[in-house]
Amino acid sequence: MGTFQIEGGHQLQGKIQPQGAKNEALQILCAVLLTSEEVRINNIPDIIDVNKLIGLLENLGVKIQKLGKGSYIFKSDALNLDYLQSEQFKKDGSGLRGSIMIVGPLLSRFGKGYIPKPGGDKIGRRRLDTHFEGFINLGASFRYNKEERFYGVEAPNGLKGKYMLLEEASVTGTANIVMAAVMAEGTTTIYNAACEPYLQQLCKMLNSMGAKIGGVGSNLLVIEGVTELGGCEHTILPDMIEIGSWIGLAAMTKSEITITNVRWEMLGLIPTTFKKLGITIERRGDDIFIPAHNDGYEVQSFIDGSIMNISDAPWPGFTPDLLSIILVVATQARGSVLIHQKMFESRLFFVDKLIDMGAKIILCDPHRATVIGHDFHSSLKATTMTSPDIRAGISLLIAALSAKGTSTIHNIEQIDRGYEDIEARLKSIGAKIERIA
Structure with a gap:
């Protein structure tokens, strides 16, 4: 200690x-899982929580190249999805609350996402209901293993856009649902969405990758699903x-x-x-x-x-x-x-x-x-x-x-x-x- x-x-x-903004970085790093193309991110802070997430992505198979202080290239073209079922993943994911945001991108691109109950600050109850209710609204099935404290969502037939009214304007919840919805079939409407600068930045990045997200900066997001996303360059606030x-x-x-x-x-x-x-x-x-x-x-x-x-x-x-x-x-x-x-x-x-x-x-x-x-x-x-x-x-x-x-x-x-x-x-x-x- x-x-x-x-x-x-x-x-x-x-x-x-x-x-660079810690809370934005955790969202942006998870978004690299949405494409097989290269994503360059600048102004990444060199802090424990962010470095833990970078390590988790690397263990998942993301190719990572450090260009200089705070600048990296990520390429998620050959992921090892078996890692999601490993004991190492349970250890890596449970030590970081931001790890919850890998679920949306994985669900969107591969039809399944898993995460152990994430850790983080001991500042009271921080529910994950908003995340998983959003995924269920998009057509995913949900399961929770109480014994192993492990969450899973699956959508083998793909996700479908839907209107949803969030119970709370959760920043990470909104980010996770947005990342799941960008490649869902049809239109997704999210009301009572968080509109923090971190979320605005995520939406701008996703749009630069080819997503179609309207209402950025407001609490009403409209997302038209696309079939795939490409690479981009993004600088964190x-x-x-x-x-x-x-x-x-x-x-x-x-x-x-x-x-x-x-x-x-x-x-x-x-x-x-x-x-x-x-x-x-x-x-x-x-x-x-x-x-x-x-x-x-x-x-x-x-x-x-x-x-x-x-x-x-x-x-x-x-x-x-x-x-x-x-x-x-x-x-x-x-x-x-x-x-x-x-x-x-x-x-x-x-x-x-x-x-x-x-x-x-x-x-x-x-x-x-x-x-x-x-x-x-x-x-x-x-x-x-x-x-x-x-x-x-x-x-x-x-x-x-x-x-x-x-x-x-x-x-x-x-x-x-x-x-x-x-x-x-x-x-x-x-x-x-x-x-x-």
């Missing part, structure tokens, strides 16, 4: 480039979760930081939400400039004067992946804020570690926490803690960088799952952080 030692309480300065993390880091450490090449048009409510905490965010071309908040930052209130409430929602609402960052930033704000995590019931449980550091937080229930900001009148105290998941991990790291003294964070593999070469990038802007094996 890896460990970070962090000497906090230092102001940082400089430029930082966000990595900068990771908006990382961008939000660096905004929070700048505010908490009173640092002057420029976040470069952020693709502003894809950030949605992220800048607006951080501004609600009083953080100054300047747009400079396609960069974000955060000045040093030496006088702190003040939480806004609603028009009627009531306490600010920040909650997550499906896109274009505020992403749940950044609520942990917002909560940490609020601990040093001037004023109070209610954080409402609607989508995952265990994601706020890391606040006990912040309370140990001296933060004033009332955990109301598994979904809500009230934060009373210190306004920097007292700093957080350095401590020893363990990272429970990716987003809580980066939030605790930001807290440690703002706290005076030396903090220790164990289980940093959780952070490595989502953040590329993080200690070197933080050191480049002045952070004092060391990785201890």
Whole structure:
């Protein structure tokens, strides 16, 4: 189990480039299974979760050529489908939640797809019903082996397009159904589809491969099935979760930081939400400039004067992946804020570690926490803690960088799952952080 030692309480300065988007990469990589032709993907982040998926694809028989940092060519012209029944596949697939998205492409192209119950963050229940109900709507049969915790879908006679209303606007669920439907016979209509930038990017990539997907960017997708897809080249967006993390880091450490090449048009409510905490965010071309908040930052209130409430929602609402960052930033704000995590019931449980550091937080229930900001009148105290998941991990790291003294964070593999070469990038802007094996 890896460990970070962090000497906090230092102001940082400089430029930082966000990595490629983790959540987009997991979808895009699965889409290479839809064609036998070459697919080139650029800006792939070098992180544990993505590398695990690349390894799984390689074990499945995908030919992979690395061209340079973040750029690969994939060719799925001779897949070993027997791998899907192997013990190695059960091990590979169960260690990564994103592995669920290989099922749609395999079902679409080969009429069958299998996956062990996938792993990932321990942040509460994350149902897979949307995925499999979508496949069933397209004509696939479904089975689940409880003893082996193994899912399977089969459509030996092919898939047929259908209208469906999704029970929830699941991003990965929508992506999986879209990939299954692109070569289904007839027209598929998906209402209440997710419309996150990751999903938009997937649809644009599939259209460049020859798919016919209409309504991209809306919650109503219309897909006309085609008989085959070809190759393409695709570049992954900068990771908006990382961008939000660096905004929070700048505010908490009173640092002057420029976040470069952020693709502003894809950030949605992220800048607006951080501004609600009083953080100054300047747009400079396609960069974000955060000045040093030496006088702190003040939480806004609603028009009627009531306490600010920040909650997550499906896109274009505020992403749940950044609520942990917002909560940490609020601990040093001037004023109070209610954080409402609607989508995952265990994601706020890391606040006990912040309370140990001296933060004033009332955990109301598994979904809500009230934060009373210190306004920097007292700093957080350095401590020893363990990272429970990716987003809580980066939030605790930001807290440690703002706290005076030396903090220790164990289980940093959780952070490595989502953040590329993080200690070197933080050191480049002045952070004092060391990785201890």
